[in-house]
Amino acid sequence: MMLIRNYVDRSPIHGLGIFASDVVAKGTRVWAFTPGFDQVFSEADLDRLPHLQREIIMFYCYVEQGLKQLVLCCDNARHFNYADDPNCGPAAHDVDGFVSAVALRDIAAGEELTYSVDEDADANRKLGHIG
Template identity: 45%
Template sequence: MMLIRTRVAPSAIHGMGLFAVDPVRGGTQVWRFLPGFDHSFSPEEFERLPELAREHARWFCFVSRLDGHVILSGDHACFINHCLAPNTGAPADAKPPVTTVALRDIRAGEEITCNYADYDADTDWKLGRVPSGAPLGARASHRAEKASGA
């Protein structure tokens, strides 16, 4: 669940993005898994979902590098775009469930970004480095990662 006020708007990075409404101080917790609002699927639970549900959810979820669970946020956190110099990320002592903090001060109106590779085991799929039918967490070759800059 987003813990700061945000809005969805067109992004210079990709399609739509998530933007801070108010200034955010570095170190502020900006997202936290909230049971009952956000959903955590075990990999087995995710695979049992109907195919169309999996296809939809995969675009809007992340696969936790910490425990392999598929996390689907109940709000618009799915509009946080990938960036190699992000303004949010996991705290150094991260453990499930995932929490995200501001890595530096964020200005009002600034796009909220994160480096998908820091927490999402399905990053290569989201960035188009593996075929669309690849299983959750499929990895691209090292050469493909270098070419895309992640």
């Protein structure tokens, strides 16, 4: 769940993105896995769903590094885009093994929140590099 005020808008990176509503200081936790709010899906869970629902989950989910579990963020966090020089990244704090995200530097109000492609174990599929 996002821990800072934010909004979704058109992104110069890709489609829609998530943007900081206010200035965010370096080191601020911006997102943390919240059981009961953020949803976790196993491969078996996905197999039981109709094709269209699976596609939607696979589009918006990320795969947690090390856990290989699909996480569907149930707020604007699903709109993080990748960047070569991201302003958000993994934190030492975790909940149930799911790593939180922090601001890697000061973030201006209105700035898009971005993450490293290296932090999503499913990035290659999302970027069309594998089937």
